Amino acid sequence: MKYLFGPVLSRRLGLSLGVDLLPPQKVCSMDCLYCECGKTDRKYLTMERREWVPTDGVKRELEDLLRDESFYVDYVTLSGNGEPTLHTKFGEIARFVKELRPDLKVALLTNASTLHMEEVLRDLRWFDLVSPSLDAVSEEVFKRVNHPARGLTAKKVLEGLQKLKDHFGGEIWLETLFVKGVNDTPEEVEKIGEWVHRLKPDRWQLNTVVRPPAYNVRGLSEEELLDIAKRVGYPKTDIVCYNYLRLEDIKGVPSRAGEVEKRLLEMVKRRPSPLEEVKRALKLTDEGLEEVLEKLQREGKVKVETFEGKRYVVSA
Ligand code: SF4
Known part of the structure; x- marks a missing residue:
C-alpha cells in the first residue's frame, strides 16, 4: 500500500487506518520542533495547495481494503507525512470513504494552518472528527515551536480555529503539544488556556515530546502536564501521551500468525512506535516481539532506537 498505513493503535483514536495524502519527502506548512516525521x-515548507498525490490512486487503495465489510477500524484518519489539507482533494477522499463505508468514522488531524480558507472549511462536512493543533498563541512562540511557512501566522491559525468552531458540526479535539522551555512558560500557557476556554472543544488533549523528534528538544513530565491542566482548568481535558489504550476496549481484527511482520512494518512505516504499543497491537508476548524484531532487524527492515529511556521500533 502506497498511501494507506496501519491500522495502527493510536492513543487518541483507537484502531486507526492512516491515509497519507503527501509524497514521501513530506510536505507541510510547518516544520515543528517535535515532528515525528x-x-x-525548505523546498516543501509551503502553503501551496494542490493534488500532491493522485486522488485516484488513493481511492483505489481505499476501495481494495474497505469493500471487505469485515474490515473494521475505529477511524479512517487523514494524517501522515505532512499537512493533509494541503491536498486539494482531501474532502473528496473523505466523502469517498463515507459513501463506501457509512459505518466507519473519518477523522482529520490538521495543524490548523488552512482552516481560515472557505474551501477547506466546506470540505470538512465529510468528517466526523477534526483534531486541530494549537501549540502557541503569541507570534514569537508560534515561530519557535512550529517554524511556519512564509505568510503563516498564529493569528491566521486562531482565525481558522474560530471558524472551525463556528461552522463545523462534528467533534473537535484540540491538541496542544508542549515542548520543554519553548511553549510551556506561564504566560504562554495562560494565553493558550484563554483560547481553549473560548473555543470550547469537545476535548482538549495535552501532549508532549514522547517520540524521537525532528529537532533536539525535550518533553514535559506527566506531573508538569497535570499542573498545566489544573492551571487552565478546562473540564474536558485529557493527557494523551502517558496513557495507553486498553486493547480489549477496541473492536480490532486480531493478527493472524503470518501477518504479524506485515502489520508491524505497516505500523512503523510513517512513525516510530513504542515497543509496548507494538506488542499490544499485535497481541504478542515479550518473547514473541523480540523474535519478530530480531528477524526484521537482521533483514534490515526495522531498527530499535531508544529515546528518553524508552525503546521504539523505527522503519529502517
Ligand atoms: S508535526 Fe504535523 S504540522 Fe508539524 S511539521 Fe510535522 S506534519 Fe507538519
Whole structure:
C-alpha cells in the first residue's frame, strides 16, 4: 500500500487506518520542533495547495481494503507525512470513504494552518472528527515551536480555529503539544488556556515530546502536564501521551500468525512506535516481539532506537 498505513493503535483514536495524502519527502506548512516525521525540507515548507498525490490512486487503495465489510477500524484518519489539507482533494477522499463505508468514522488531524480558507472549511462536512493543533498563541512562540511557512501566522491559525468552531458540526479535539522551555512558560500557557476556554472543544488533549523528534528538544513530565491542566482548568481535558489504550476496549481484527511482520512494518512505516504499543497491537508476548524484531532487524527492515529511556521500533 502506497498511501494507506496501519491500522495502527493510536492513543487518541483507537484502531486507526492512516491515509497519507503527501509524497514521501513530506510536505507541510510547518516544520515543528517535535515532528515525528523528521524536518520539513525548505523546498516543501509551503502553503501551496494542490493534488500532491493522485486522488485516484488513493481511492483505489481505499476501495481494495474497505469493500471487505469485515474490515473494521475505529477511524479512517487523514494524517501522515505532512499537512493533509494541503491536498486539494482531501474532502473528496473523505466523502469517498463515507459513501463506501457509512459505518466507519473519518477523522482529520490538521495543524490548523488552512482552516481560515472557505474551501477547506466546506470540505470538512465529510468528517466526523477534526483534531486541530494549537501549540502557541503569541507570534514569537508560534515561530519557535512550529517554524511556519512564509505568510503563516498564529493569528491566521486562531482565525481558522474560530471558524472551525463556528461552522463545523462534528467533534473537535484540540491538541496542544508542549515542548520543554519553548511553549510551556506561564504566560504562554495562560494565553493558550484563554483560547481553549473560548473555543470550547469537545476535548482538549495535552501532549508532549514522547517520540524521537525532528529537532533536539525535550518533553514535559506527566506531573508538569497535570499542573498545566489544573492551571487552565478546562473540564474536558485529557493527557494523551502517558496513557495507553486498553486493547480489549477496541473492536480490532486480531493478527493472524503470518501477518504479524506485515502489520508491524505497516505500523512503523510513517512513525516510530513504542515497543509496548507494538506488542499490544499485535497481541504478542515479550518473547514473541523480540523474535519478530530480531528477524526484521537482521533483514534490515526495522531498527530499535531508544529515546528518553524508552525503546521504539523505527522503519529502517
Ligand atoms: S508535526 Fe504535523 S504540522 Fe508539524 S511539521 Fe510535522 S506534519 Fe507538519
